[in-house]
Amino acid sequence: MELKIRKNGNNYIIDVNGEMDLYNSYKLKELVMKMLEKKVERFIINLENVDYIDSSGIGALIYICSTIKKMSFRLIITNIHGSVKKVIELTKLMGYFPITNSIEEAILQMED
Amino acid sequence: MADLTYLSEIKQIRVNENSPLFDKTGMHYKEFPSDFRQIRYFTLLIVQSAPLEIKEINLLEQQISEVIKNAVKHGNRCAVGKKVRVWYSFDSAHAHLIVQDEGDGFTDLEKWNDFNRKRLEILSAQDFERLADFVSWRTIKSDDNDGGNALFAALEYWDGGFVFNDARNAVAMLKSFPQKKHAIG
Numbered sequence: 001m002e003l004k005i006r007k008n009g010n011n012y013i014i015d016v017n018g019e020m021d022l023y024n025s026y027k028l029k030e031l032v033m034k035m036l037e038k039k040v041e042r043f044i045i046n047l048e049n050v051d052y053i054d055s056s057g058i059g060a061l062i063y064i065c066s067t068i069k070k071m072s073f074r075l076i077i078t079n080i081h082g083s084v085k086k087v088i089e090l091t092k093l094m095g096y097f098p099i100t101n102s103i104e105e106a107i108l109q110m111e112d
Numbered sequence: 113m114a115d116l117t118y119l120s121e122i123k124q125i126r127v128n129e130n131s132p133l134f135d136k137t138g139m140h141y142k143e144f145p146s147d148f149r150q151i152r153y154f155t156l157l158i159v160q161s162a163p164l165e166i167k168e169i170n171l172l173e174q175q176i177s178e179v180i181k182n183a184v185k186h187g188n189r190c191a192v193g194k195k196v197r198v199w200y201s202f203d204s205a206h207a208h209l210i211v212q213d214e215g216d217g218f219t220d221l222e223k224w225n226d227f228n229r230k231r232l233e234i235l236s237a238q239d240f241e242r243l244a245d246f247v248s249w250r251t252i253k254s255d256d257n258d259g260g261n262a263l264f265a266a267l268e269y270w271d272g273g274f275v276f277n278d279a280r281n282a283v284a285m286l287k288s289f290p291q292k293k294h295a296i297g
Contacts, residue, residue, distance in 0.1 A: 021152065021177075022151065022152075022177075022181060022257065023149075023152075025257070026256070026257060029256075051170060052170055052173075052174065053174070054174050054177060054178060054181075054259070054262070055178055055258075055259030055260070055261050055262035055265070056257055056258070056259045057259070058259050058261050059248060059257075059258065059259025059260060059261060060259075062247050062248055062259070062261070066244055066247075069244070082170070083168055083170040083171040083174065086168065086171050087171065087174060087265055090264070090265035090268040090269055091261050091264050091265045091268075092231075092232075092235055092264065092268075093247065093261075095235075095238065095240060096240055096243055096244075096247060
C-alpha cells in the first residue's frame with residue numbers, strides 16, 4: 001500500500017494506492033496521527049485506487065474517523081467502490097463514515 | 113425516523129455441532145501452520161479452486177481471509193506449531209467452508225451476540241453518536257490491529273449460515289451466489 005499526500009487549499013488529500021489489509025492498514029492510521037500532530041485539520045481520504053479492504057482496514061478507518069470527530073476536525077472518505085463498498089455495507093457503516101462520490105464533492109462539502 | 117430493516121431479522125452466531133454445514137462429505141481439505149504472515153497466501157491457495165463464474169471474488173477472498181485470521185490469531189494465538197484445518201468446496205452457486213483451530217474456542221460468543229444486537233438497535237435508531245461505541249468489538253485480548261468488525265460482516269455475507277461447533281473452535285459457513293437466469297428460446 002502506498003500513501004501520497006497532496007494539498008488543495010486547506011484540505012489535505014491522502015491518495016491510498018493498493019490493498020488495505022491486515023499487514024499494512026496501520027500505515028494510514030500512523031500517517032493521519034502524524035498529520036494531526038502537525039495541526040492538519042481537514043482530511044480527504046481517497047480510496048479510488050483501493051480494490052481490497054479487510055476488517056483491519058475498516059478498523060483503521062473507524063479509528064481515524066472517531067479520532068478526527070473527537071477533535072472536531074473534518075474528514076471525508078471518497079471514491080469508495082467495488083468490494084470496498086460491499087465490505088463497508090456488510091458492516092453497516094455507510095451511515096457512520098462521512099462519504100462522498102468524488103474528490104470534487106468532498107472539497108465542496110468541506111466548504112460548508 | 114427509525115429504520116426497522118436493521119431489526120427485521122437480527123442474525124446471531126449460533127452453536128450447533130449437528131448443523132448440516134459440518135458435513136464434510138466431498139469437501140477438499142488443507143491444513144496450515146498458524147503463521148500470521150501467510151494468512152492471505154493460505155487464503156489464495158483455497159480461493160484459487162473457486163470457479164470463474166463467481167463474481168466478487170475479492171469479497172469472497174476477504175471473507176475467507178478473516179475467518180482464517182481469526183483461527184490463526186485468536187484461536188491458535190499465532191503458535192506456529194498449531195494447525196488451522198480448512199475444508200472447502202465451491203461451485204458457481206455456493207461457497208462452503210469449515211475452519212477449525214486448536215484454541216480454547218470462542219468463549220465470548222454470547223457476549224458478542226449481545227453486543228451485535230445492541231449495535232443493530234442503535235443502527236435502527238440511526239443514533240450515530242452512540243454507534244461510535246458499537247463499531248468495533250473489543251476484548252482485553254484485542255490489539256490495535258484488530259478491526260473488531262469482521263464478524264459483523266461475516267454474519268451478513270455467509271447467508272446460508274455461520275455456525276460454531278460445541279467446542280467453539282470450528283466454524284462452518286455457507287454463501288449462496290445469485291444465478292443467471294437463462295432465457296429459454
